[in-house]
Amino acid sequence: MIKCKTSKEIGGMGHSIKRKEDARFIQGKGNYVDDVKLPGMLHMDIVRSPYAYAKIKSIDASKALEIPGVVAVVTGKDLEKYNLHWMPTLMSDTQMVLPTDTVMYQAQEVAAVIATDRYIARDGKEAVVVEYEPMTPVMDPYKSLEPDAPVLRPDKEGKTDNHIWHWEAGDKDATEKVFNAADVVVEQDMYIPRIHVASIETCGCVANYNKVDNHLTMYMTTQAPHAIRTVIALVAGHVGLTEEKVRVISPDIGGGFGGKVPVYPGYVIAIAVSFLTGVPIKWIEDRSENLQADSFARDYHIKVAMAGTKDGKIQATRFKVLADHGYTDASANPSKFPTGLFSIGTGSYDYNNAFMEADAVYTNKPPGGVAYRCSFRVTEAVHAIERITDVFATKVGKDPAQLRFENFIKKEDFPWKSPTGWEYDSGDYHAGLKKAMDVLDYDALRVEQAEKRKRGELMGIGISTFTEIVGAGPSKDFDILGIKMFDSAEIRVHPTGKAIARFGTKSQGQGHETTYAQIVAEELGIPAANIQIEEGDTDTAPYGLGTYASRSTPTAGAAAAMAARKLRDKARKIAAYLLEVSEEDLEWEPGKFSVKGAPEKSKTIQEIVFASYTNHPPGMEAGFEATHYYDPPNLTFPSGAYICVVDIDNETFEIKVRRFVAIDDCGNIINPMIVQGQVHGGLTQGIAPAMYEELIYDDQGNILNGTFMDYLVPTAVESPNWETGHTITPSPHHPIGAKGVGESPTVGAPPAIANAIVDALSVYGVEHMDIPITPYKVWKKLKEMGKI
Amino acid sequence: MREVRFKINGEEKVVTVESRTLLVHMIREQLSMTGTHIGCDTSSCGACTILIDGKSAKSCTLLAVQANGKEIITVEGLATAEGLHPIQEGFKENHGLHCGFCTPGMMLRAIELLEKNPDPTEEEIRWGISGNLCRCTGYNNIVKAIQYAGAKMRGAELPSTEPEFV
């Protein structure tokens, strides 16, 4: 059981209180962007390229404009007049809003049709005739780097190849020395394929520019409303949309997972058209547009190697990455981190030498590089380290659990400096793995497996013991477009002792309206039920960088605690005044100050708040409000021990996840019900890329599975019954000792599943398989190996 | 344009639509009942699920004109003056939703499932909601929510809503 400091009535940390936001969602009263309807609103649909790489010879909109109700057709040439046809990406690359001459990927925006309703807009889209001159696209990132590859971005001055950047971490020479001297070296090529977050709500917006006030209100599906406001001002400030003239409202969001961090061309076109016409413009993507054009995740080709002793001590790792970014680098990373936090890839193991390098390359694929419920490229890194650890265990002939126990960083060695420069804050990896093994009875499973193998049955057990890195981040290193990655909380307590708190983050299902209230309740003793939480309106909320990368609890959650502590300090002063004692004579318990040794003399927080409006001490500011901008001193390092058991049909090679146990350590837990819910959801988004999802293109750049018919999002049938649990190792530097959890399961699950499948197939001599591992891929692999 | 007469959440309506108007668009745009959602364009996700004459239906794959003479229930019609529908209570009590986007469709599908099978097994529930995608919850708690609603609807003892988070 999790210990709670507050009563159930107060509902502070550790209570599984039911979610405050649910009432509207279960009654159909959520307010998502497609529910926003404004007077006079027009609808926008987008003409998209059927080719991956082509010159636009002409765009003929005459047929479309003949359709009654079609108001306008906007092309890149139209935007060019206002210098709005290009926009910056978060990684300081450039991206077309609408092309003026060349399309760079299939489904790229080519023109926008504005009409009185969405049906007519669609008819208009079908009627726009675009003449293309197709060119041979570059789809293979390795070929893109060859000297004879066409230069894809001649628009960038002086660009003579398709290489975007090179990145390194760790000590190359020292690592090479260890590798050269090691008893055992294992190396494996891995591909972490391109996937898509596919939140059930697609992206969209309603741009409402009011010409009279020169003011834009932008309702949009964004995880980071404040950052978007600043980006809009940076892109459109030159036409008069300066930051005070822009209000971004992020209403209820139907799932984000990173896909709603970037600025997509559709948003910008909608703003431009609304700006030019003074009419509200609604743009809502179709699912296929969402899958085919919005930011992808992953697409990392990794060569990973591990060196160690013959008795299984890990000594060094080496990672070489080729990152396929599509036609522009539109990754959603902190500015100084082109590979995100990939350098966490040294893992949960105690060794001193690692070297990592990555190169990024342009191809004729959609741009992106977003999270898919992951903290900036951590999933790719964790997959590589957890997979190669198993390859190494096999090579040295050790059980993968035993090998992990022997290599874990010990609890007492934290804070621990990683070979790539991170300082892991805390962890107890031994306890997590032991707990997971106990829940499953690991030894019994290995006995069962041995018996099954004798009968020719395929059963596998796979482990992943990962370290996450979340909560970006400390301002010395972390910024987005120069803005430091703090986050904020503002708490206002009303005279009657009820409160409203506002944040710079934005929930997309994480339950902030409940958990933030619990943090404030924990600190002030005001019941969580009496604390209203607001996010997502840049006119009212304090500035913050938004919700992604499991950063809300580490940053805004900390800000909530710090702001509440400022208020508690004020409360102490007021209580001392009211009780006519010195501050030192008071002691705090959740909800009241009482006089030491005279507990009957006390003031509740509600009485104190009331006094702050009615009877505040002379010389003190009236009211009961506080704001805090929290700049974290370090990131937080959640961890987990996951074990997966699979059974594989030995003829059809259908894979059944029989059991999956996830023990997570996210530090102190605010709401166990919500933490567990986050883990469940993340695990299903872990099995998805491990066994089902991948965006597939042919060599002409056509996407082959751009709908939910073929992009295989798991249903309740594919998703097994998840077994979850926790250990608690508080973060020493976080005000409430919490770490963040939303993404851990998505990061940790794929290697556990892949390791289990490879373990099952090891009877055939299989050492590695790339995800997603499907029955067909298994059959093909065994066929190629001559085993079937 | 055609006139369609139907009952929605107990109320008689007459709406004029194009033949091609999809039922989901009529409900969302013309009736302004926005609790029914759209999550895909291939009849795959189930976010638009409603009940038509008691049958769960993907309202993106029916024409509005097909609703003529029918009785429709959407999420807006579930709660009554007495309170929430058991399925709504089930989802809230068991944390069966995160972002809430798939929830209305998921609940309406579950209602038909429970009417046909008041005490379904976990396996039956999982197959029974296989036409509804959820990207947030991992389905565990949706299964629990439906089991809870089933128990409530048939008057059985309610299962625990405490998280099994060892």
Place this chain on the structure above:
Amino acid sequence: MIPEGFSYAVPNTLDDAFTLLKEFGEDAKILAGGHSLIPMMKLRFASPTHLVDINNIPGLSYIKEEGGYLKIGAMTREADLEESALIKKKYHIFMDATKLIADPQVRNFGTVGGNIAHGDAANDHPAVMMALGAEVEISSPSGKRTVSIDEFFFGFYTTAVQHGEILTEIRIPAIGERTGTAYHKLERKVGDYATAGVAVMVQTDASGVCTKAGIGLTNVNPLPLRAKRSEEALVGSRLTEEDIAKAAQFAAEDCNPTDDLRGSEEFKRDMVRVITKRMINKAISRI
């Protein structure tokens, strides 16, 4: 995704439907369950000018045994099949198949007739009907005609149903003594079209010798395919492991799958072999 415009008519009798179909000519489409047609129209892969909705025509939805046949009205929903006591008791193959067709909401609307009349080898009922030796009743203003399921499929999306005609009933020889049936398809996830699907019917005499066999294959051939050599390998045999293996091997050899996202031609043949073997055994176990 929004369809192009069309006119819509909803006749109350078959005769009215025929009149409308004649009036509208080749550009008219029949709307039955609509769960194949409307998605195609939304994607604008199909843009009929006229839709004739036959959902209001009474008497087209039933499941009954009559005159030595199981008769299924063309407008019978997949869900009706799933819930029919008669089907649950005797026609196990439909229980196997319907569970794997799309999802519950789609099965509430999708019709058995439509699943066949769509003329898509990826649909599941064609193979099931082949295994069961079904006949299809096609109605027109000039009366009714019956076509064997083997002569029903002409090409991709084209069948024996001519313009102006309506498929009204599927007739299956009633399952007799010592008969077992089974269907399974390998799918990438629940509700997917088949990677490979196999429908099997076997009948034996009292001594265990196979007297009748039907095997149909899903989505491994341009048209729904009857695995004739496989059937021949079973009839007259004692259904030993070798007989079954031989039949399975023939099915794998005789289908013509193509490479696609679901797998290579070779993979699909191998899966046809495995599933055929398993479904023969499952059908036998149900005798």
